[in-house]
Amino acid sequence: MIRTYALAAVLLMAGAAAQAGDLKTLKKINFDMPDDSAITFPAGPGEEAISGNCLACHSADHVMNQPPMDREHWHEVVEKMIKAYKAPITEEDAATIVDYLVRVKGKKE
């Protein structure tokens, strides 16, 4: 199971690196997967975008178990997935995903 996730991450990164034309940045990243089990996000607008982009490396629970956060913080999380962990997510999908997260896990003012 853990191996499958790691392989998926490496393949994703390989794809992203190949697109960028810079194979030297290809690195193997090891991380421990949390022991959580829910694999789907609650239905609603944007659910397809988040399910399509955010389940390659960890479960939906890993996202849904975070405390509610405001838009700025969700934006930072999604940016971190893209920049630090090389998640291949388009800007359009990233915006849809932030909207989705603010709706289902936004901090109530």
Ligand code: HEC
């Ligand atoms: C390329 C792999 C990858 C993808 C795709 C990915 N993540 Fe992550 N994510 C990680 C890693 C690695 C961690 C850190 C490991 C941990 O926290 O257990 C993480 C951690 C998190 C966390 C925990 C809090 C934090 O800041 O570390 C949240 C929330 C999260 N991801 C949300 C998302 C969302 C939303 C998406 C889709 C936009 C996404 N992830 C897509 C790799 C990924």
